[in-house]
Amino acid sequence: xxxxxxxxxxxxxxKYSLRRQRRFLSQVAQxxxxxxxxxxxxxxxxxxxxxxYTGPSADEILSKRKEYxxxxxxxxxxxxxxxxxxxxxxxxxxxxxxxVDAFGGIATVCCGHCHPDVVEAIVNQTKxxxxxxxxxxxxxxxxxxxxxxxxxxxxxxxVFLTNSGTEANELAMMxxxxxxxxxxxxxxxxxxxxxxxxxxxxxxxxxWKFNVIQSGVHxxxxxxxxxxxxxxxxxKYARDxxxxxxxxxxxxxxxxxxxxxxxxxxxxxxxxxxxxxxxSTIKKAGGLCIADEVQAGFARTGSHFWGFExxxxxxxxxxxxxxxxxxxxxxxxxxxxxxxxxxxxxSYFNTFGGNPVCTAAGLAVLKVIEKEKLQENxxxxxxxxxxxxxxxxxxxxxxxxVRGRGLMLGVELVTDQELKTPAKLETLHVMDxxxxxxxxxxxxxxxxxxxxxxxxxxxxxxxxxxxVDAMDYIMAKM
Amino acid sequence: xxxxxxxxxKRTLEEAKARFNFNCYPILSPRASFSTLxxxxxTASDDVPPQLPPFDYxxxxYNGPSADEILAKRKKFxxxxxxxxxxxxxxxxxxxxxxxxxxxGRRYLDAFAGIVTVSCGHCHPEILNAIxxxxxxxxxxxxxxxxxxxxxxxxxxxxxxxxxxxxVYFVNSGSEANELAMLxxxxxxxxxxxxxxxxxxxxxxxxxxGLTALNTWxxxxxxxxxxxxxxxxxxxxxxxxxxxRYAKEVQDHIEYGTSGKVAxxxxxxxxxxxxxxxxxxxxxxxxxDxVRKAGGVCIADEVQTGFGRTGSHYWGFExxxxxxxxxxxxxxxxxxxxxxxxxxxxxxxxxxxxxIQFNTFGGNPVCSAGGLAVLRVIDKEKRQxxxxxxxxxLIGRLRSLxxxxxxxxxVRGRGLMVGVELVTDRKEKTPxxxxxxxxxxxxxxxxxxxxxxxxxxxxxxxxxxxxxxxxxxxxxVDALDYAMSKL
Numbered sequence: 001x002x003x004x005x006x007x008x009x010x011x012x013x014x015k016y017s018l019r020r021q022r023r024f025l026s027q028v029a030q031x032x033x034x035x036x037x038x039x040x041x042x043x044x045x046x047x048x049x050x051x052x053y054t055g056p057s058a059d060e061i062l063s064k065r066k067e068y069x070x071x072x073x074x075x076x077x078x079x080x081x082x083x084x085x086x087x088x089x090x091x092x093x094x095x096x097x098x099x100v101d102a103f104g105g106i107a108t109v110c111c112g113h114c115h116p117d118v119v120e121a122i123v124n125q126t127k128x129x130x131x132x133x134x135x136x137x138x139x140x141x142x143x144x145x146x147x148x149x150x151x152x153x154x155x156x157x158x159v160f161l162t163n164s165g166t167e168a169n170e171l172a173m174m175x176x177x178x179x180x181x182x183x184x185x186x187x188x189x190x191x192x193x194x195x196x197x198x199x200x201x202x203x204x205x206x207x208w209k210f211n212v213i214q215s216g217v218h219x220x221x222x223x224x225x226x227x228x229x230x231x232x233x234x235x236k237y238a239r240d241x242x243x244x245x246x247x248x249x250x251x252x253x254x255x256x257x258x259x260x261x262x263x264x265x266x267x268x269x270x271x272x273x274x275x276x277x278x279x280s281t282i283k284k285a286g287g288l289c290i291a292d293e294v295q296a297g298f299a300r301t302g303s304h305f306w307g308f309e310x311x312x313x314x315x316x317x318x319x320x321x322x323x324x325x326x327x328x329x330x331x332x333x334x335x336x337x338x339x340x341x342x343x344x345x346x347s348y349f350n351t352f353g354g355n356p357v358c359t360a361a362g363l364a365v366l367k368v369i370e371k372e373k374l375q376e377n378x379x380x381x382x383x384x385x386x387x388x389x390x391x392x393x394x395x396x397x398x399x400x401x402v403r404g405r406g407l408m409l410g411v412e413l414v415t416d417q418e419l420k421t422p423a424k425l426e427t428l429h430v431m432d433x434x435x436x437x438x439x440x441x442x443x444x445x446x447x448x449x450x451x452x453x454x455x456x457x458x459x460x461x462x463x464x465x466x467x468v469d470a471m472d473y474i475m476a477k478m
Numbered sequence: 479x480x481x482x483x484x485x486x487x488k489r490t491l492e493e494a495k496a497r498f499n500f501n502c503y504p505i506l507s508p509r510a511s512f513s514t515l516x517x518x519x520x521t522a523s524d525d526v527p528p529q530l531p532p533f534d535y536x537x538x539x540y541n542g543p544s545a546d547e548i549l550a551k552r553k554k555f556x557x558x559x560x561x562x563x564x565x566x567x568x569x570x571x572x573x574x575x576x577x578x579x580x581x582x583g584r585r586y587l588d589a590f591a592g593i594v595t596v597s598c599g600h601c602h603p604e605i606l607n608a609i610x611x612x613x614x615x616x617x618x619x620x621x622x623x624x625x626x627x628x629x630x631x632x633x634x635x636x637x638x639x640x641x642x643x644x645x646v647y648f649v650n651s652g653s654e655a656n657e658l659a660m661l662x663x664x665x666x667x668x669x670x671x672x673x674x675x676x677x678x679x680x681x682x683x684x685x686x687x688g689l690t691a692l693n694t695w696x697x698x699x700x701x702x703x704x705x706x707x708x709x710x711x712x713x714x715x716x717x718x719x720x721x722x723r724y725a726k727e728v729q730d731h732i733e734y735g736t737s738g739k740v741a742x743x744x745x746x747x748x749x750x751x752x753x754x755x756x757x758x759x760x761x762x763x764x765x766x767d768x769v770r771k772a773g774g775v776c777i778a779d780e781v782q783t784g785f786g787r788t789g790s791h792y793w794g795f796e797x798x799x800x801x802x803x804x805x806x807x808x809x810x811x812x813x814x815x816x817x818x819x820x821x822x823x824x825x826x827x828x829x830x831x832x833x834i835q836f837n838t839f840g841g842n843p844v845c846s847a848g849g850l851a852v853l854r855v856i857d858k859e860k861r862q863x864x865x866x867x868x869x870x871x872l873i874g875r876l877r878s879l880x881x882x883x884x885x886x887x888x889v890r891g892r893g894l895m896v897g898v899e900l901v902t903d904r905k906e907k908t909p910x911x912x913x914x915x916x917x918x919x920x921x922x923x924x925x926x927x928x929x930x931x932x933x934x935x936x937x938x939x940x941x942x943x944x945x946x947x948x949x950x951x952x953x954x955v956d957a958l959d960y961a962m963s964k965l
Contacts, residue, residue, distance in 0.1 A: 064630070065632075067644070069629070072831040074834070084625065084626075114613070122613050123613060124612075127606060127659065129573045130596070130609075132596075135563040136569070138569065139571075141552075148555075164837070164838065166654065170684055196535075206833075207861075212719070213702060346695060348682055352649070352814075355816065424816065433565055
């Protein structure tokens, strides 16, 4: 790049290349010198060869998808990837090429693809009994519910099992409304909570909202430290919730729902001090506080097991899905015994919810997280990764913000650091190039300009280095 | 001394009754008396209950928590709203084809299939193999990447559909499927009003609760413009089997209760939760016409009736000679895997392209592989024809039982989707709730696990895995006969 380089940038570049050279010496295997400039990052080694793939080609699949599946079904990448095999934090395409999975099937595969303990639990239970419903007893659901409840603070002891995050959030919203006798629910702008009728209302990004009636939800100003008008002043944002209640409702509401770190919205960590202030407001209005832990839960934030713990609050209802089963269709709602009784006035039933196979997998996941200290790993590797990404931000003007916690990180790309103009095209380009280099990341934010890095929690420092080096390599060429 | 005399008298009377029953009992087919030898001699002798057909399989020994331990944990960690069957709930630990095993290794005939869900049979080897093999390769990546399993499954499923029904959406449950169908209907038509039948069950999520029309399942929450029309119930409906009079009700709802335009109409062809109620013949044809004239789309809820269960047809709606605009499925689609689907026309699907609609788990490789295996097994093992064959035998025997026991008010259904409604008075059709509950327990003790349904809980739902045999059917009916005789 032949351009006038400001002194500050030159200094940071020198600092960065010194650091990189130190790393090059200590991790000899990590990269090799390119013929031109810089290093072509090389993937960390991995002792596994996928079985040869003999199934349909990418083109065949794509044409079948076009014919038989939703016309709105999208794929990432201009040349979509045919992913046929997965092992821990790696995915393999139909040619056997390995990729670092830095997206985790959307923050879903937490223990690692085909983790042996989880697969064993699934296979063993499937061979015995797949399904019978909760009309009969079975120990799998009871053992899992107990183990899950034990991971939650306060009086959050009663578990409801569903098949997805949407189902979990729908149930949580219904319970809040039944419990309080009120209908109004407050969620945050930029939130994502699901795609069924109630949850579509709570979701607050126009690209996910269809033109159908979505009643009883109010969207509060998002406590977004990067783009929000009050910066990181959580309490200032919290006042908006108070206003919403006082002016937009009867003064009493059903509840408040939020993600501790917004996932689909682009890995936005709620401004510090926001949640405690809002929770207090909500309680005063007689409402229940719902924490959507679908992405931030299950050790992903590293510092804590649950995302809400990072904010020092205890919700009334917690919803989970995605990572709860390492990819198996499973969701859960956990609440207090008091709130749980609200469903006894009629019959609530979920045919597949709590089936032996999914709950066996869920229990295996909890055991793996503990046994392999995945929370600690998420903290250590995540902190390291964030540091390296922040250093990269100093190097490239294209990177507007690096944020997140543990292994739930976001990198926002902008074309102008001051105006924060979303760099949509550049994001697509870098994402595609990352794939070519062997790194799969996710994309988010309402402008589609945020990289979502939510890998399986077995992600290593070497993987982190590879990811950042790849990004560096690509951005250097832009 | 008096007590002994009383006991002897009671025994004598029972013996006499049994012998009387045996003499009056019409033998429909030689099969009934020879293939299940112990059961026919049971009605002849005194207290020998019918025996389960033999089955060459040994369940694994069970070393897990006991029923009591599990129940205690459920009460503590799963909430008071999680109900269960039976005074002494069963700890079911293993399943094989049409049988289930409890913690002591005792075998039961599963006549309910985990609520019409285990379509091919518990732990069916082919489906098991598909699930296990795929789980070892890749459980989950989402549709943002390509994978052949979802494409192959969608193609196979679409090929089972008539008309222009060929775009498939995969979800994780029946509720999710019906939610999506409602969204499609409202988007496509631009109208809001939905019509469903009284006694219907379409889901337990907040929107589908609106479509569901049985107070036991409806929480007091806003439903958003849903009209529940008179149920074309041949047994309890005021117009009997006169479809035209019921259809006029729908016309009236539209003309008086809406702007004249509706979003859609949804119905199960044989209501499941509602008690295996088959819609009066000719009903759907007329109603589909009426709804379409009002700009609405027609949704067929095949969550229970699909996949060959009705025997005569692959899909329930085919029994009424109609082609819907949207079809929803779940339960049997994956033999127990958490899987649901919505199939519709490309035209209706196109409105969904206005915004992003994404289902994280929907269409995952394992469930898709399982679903595809289910379709293959149903075809290969000719399950549909089997349902027709065994189903008509079962219904035949149940009708004979109806002649024998006054308590049986109605026997209805098709294929292996059968209902037996119990009444204390045949004219008044007073629901025999207590008797149903009692017989339900007795059947379990005899080794048959039935389902229960209907608003009054007085209907036995018999919807077993579709590998259910005639011997199983005989055993079931003999057990029912035995239990009813002792009432």
